[in-house]
Amino acid sequence: MSLWPTLAAAGLLLACLALCLYLRERHQRMRLSVELGNLSKRVFTNLERDELTGMLTRSGFDAALERKAVQTNNGTESFCVLYVALDNFGLLNDAFGHETGDQLLREVSRRLGKCVDDAAEGCHVTAGEFSLVLNGDTQIGTAIAKRVSLALTEAVALESIRSQLTCSIGIATYPDHGAVSKLVGNAALAMRSVKQSGGGDFCIYDPKMGVAVREKAVMLNDLRNALAKGEFELYFQPKIDAISLQVTAAEALLRWHHPVRGLIGPSVFIPLAEQYGLIGPIGHWVIEEACRKAARWRERGLRMRVAVNISGYQMREDDLVDRIESALQRNGIQPERFTAEITESVAMEDTKVTQQTFERMRSAGFHVSIDDFGTGYSSLAALRKLPAAELKIDRAFVMDLEESEDARSIARSIINLANALNLRVVAEGVETAGQRDLLVSMGCNELQGFLFAMPMPAYELEKMAIGDRQPEEMEFRRSLFSETYLGKLE
Numbered sequence: 001m002s003l004w005p006t007l008a009a010a011g012l013l014l015a016c017l018a019l020c021l022y023l024r025e026r027h028q029r030m031r032l033s034v035e036l037g038n039l040s041k042r043v044f045t046n047l048e049r050d051e052l053t054g055m056l057t058r059s060g061f062d063a064a065l066e067r068k069a070v071q072t073n074n075g076t077e078s079f080c081v082l083y084v085a086l087d088n089f090g091l092l093n094d095a096f097g098h099e100t101g102d103q104l105l106r107e108v109s110r111r112l113g114k115c116v117d118d119a120a121e122g123c124h125v126t127a128g129e130f131s132l133v134l135n136g137d138t139q140i141g142t143a144i145a146k147r148v149s150l151a152l153t154e155a156v157a158l159e160s161i162r163s164q165l166t167c168s169i170g171i172a173t174y175p176d177h178g179a180v181s182k183l184v185g186n187a188a189l190a191m192r193s194v195k196q197s198g199g200g201d202f203c204i205y206d207p208k209m210g211v212a213v214r215e216k217a218v219m220l221n222d223l224r225n226a227l228a229k230g231e232f233e234l235y236f237q238p239k240i241d242a243i244s245l246q247v248t249a250a251e252a253l254l255r256w257h258h259p260v261r262g263l264i265g266p267s268v269f270i271p272l273a274e275q276y277g278l279i280g281p282i283g284h285w286v287i288e289e290a291c292r293k294a295a296r297w298r299e300r301g302l303r304m305r306v307a308v309n310i311s312g313y314q315m316r317e318d319d320l321v322d323r324i325e326s327a328l329q330r331n332g333i334q335p336e337r338f339t340a341e342i343t344e345s346v347a348m349e350d351t352k353v354t355q356q357t358f359e360r361m362r363s364a365g366f367h368v369s370i371d372d373f374g375t376g377y378s379s380l381a382a383l384r385k386l387p388a389a390e391l392k393i394d395r396a397f398v399m400d401l402e403e404s405e406d407a408r409s410i411a412r413s414i415i416n417l418a419n420a421l422n423l424r425v426v427a428e429g430v431e432t433a434g435q436r437d438l439l440v441s442m443g444c445n446e447l448q449g450f451l452f453a454m455p456m457p458a459y460e461l462e463k464m465a466i467g468d469r470q471p472e473e474m475e476f477r478r479s480l481f482s483e484t485y486l487g488k489l490e
């Protein structure tokens, strides 16, 4: 019997088997390559687009900017970046929850998309902040900024809220306002300057904005070390009894001897210290130093009160009153000789912790003074409940006393109010004899201002109070900030 048919059948079987294996492997390879393709497409899309808003991611946006720069450098029109920040987005997010916040962001990105043409690109930078890049110069950027502002003010109706949004917009143009890598940052700087002026508007980037921010950063850095380097000094300005003309108290006003800038006033660095959490240690130093100086005056036989300005941040510290009490004890000063000056706006804060601090001040027996009175919105009921012993008429009214009937009416009303509540009234910022005479005729109890004395170092005040030298003879070191440091940080 021939073996050939059997061999042929086995060969055929083997060939079929090999073909099957080959086809199966090819199929698997193709499936893998399709899956790999899908996967990389997904990864790429995720990289380029923000899942929440569908706008470009930061890296996608940077790439879009680079592309626009190449086009512009090749001679096509310029382009600009709009940095759009929702005002109060954080508040809405906290109040209504993140889900509502997300819906809001999606709605905003939809509206932004409608304000620009197809050549524009957008990016959701961070919660409530977007950047747009569009073809055209500053004029076009301004027109689009107006359109965006209008589009966002249309009421938003979501499941849980019906709200109206406002936004602050900064505009930076390429190449006038910096390199591609700086454009978003510069537009954001312009946006911040809008926010600082109250928001709800737009403005074009100005290189000065960057200078102010850098100066602020440098000053903050210096401020962090100022206490350790012993660069602070307390100046004191006397409060004078309107009838006897005796010094009743001395208000401590902080000064910073900056190694390069010279003498800097508190209006510049106190807000910075408050904003960046440095007011705590600085405030503690002021309290301790004011008590030390008051102790020295007592040793010399002087009995005037020492007044310290207390910021809103300090009023929220749990241990503020304990600290003051222990500083007073250490220096042998009675609590009623310590005046805590708290501005009217802080005094009227209805927060539990601020009111608790007031209660503790009452129990400790401090002399509480409401500073800058007349600028806030005091309710009579709230004022009556405060443990205040003194109201200080704000300088703005004193300044206008001689020219403005309104200012005279306000000063008169504050004095009447204080009389009704059994409080003493101090007028701050008295600069002229005319202002002094008007205030005295209205029944103001105490006066404070350049007419009597500038703020001065403790030893000069000591000499003045003891009567060694009369104020007119003194060479007061001018302590006002504007004379030593020109320019104001926002």
Ligand code: C2E
Pocket (backbone or CB within 6 Å): 237, 252, 253, 254, 265, 266, 267, 270, 286, 309, 310, 311, 341, 371, 372, 395, 428, 429, 430, 431, 448, 449, 450, 451, 455, 480, 481
């Ligand atoms: P303030 O407590 O209302 O102090 C009065 C300000 O008016 C002081 O400015 C004082 O130098 C100035 N002044 C006094 N008399 C006159 C005058 O006749 N004419 C004019 N034009 N100005 C006068 P200063 O020292 O620059 O202080 C500004 C503010 O900084 C203070 O306002 C107070 O709110 C705050 N401050 C000062 N020292 C401290 C401090 O140690 N801690 C805190 N938290 N704030 C302080």
Ligand code: MG
Pocket (backbone or CB within 6 Å): 251, 309, 341, 371
């Ligand atoms: Mg004050």
Ligand code: MG
Pocket (backbone or CB within 6 Å): 371, 372, 392, 394, 395, 428
């Ligand atoms: Mg004041």
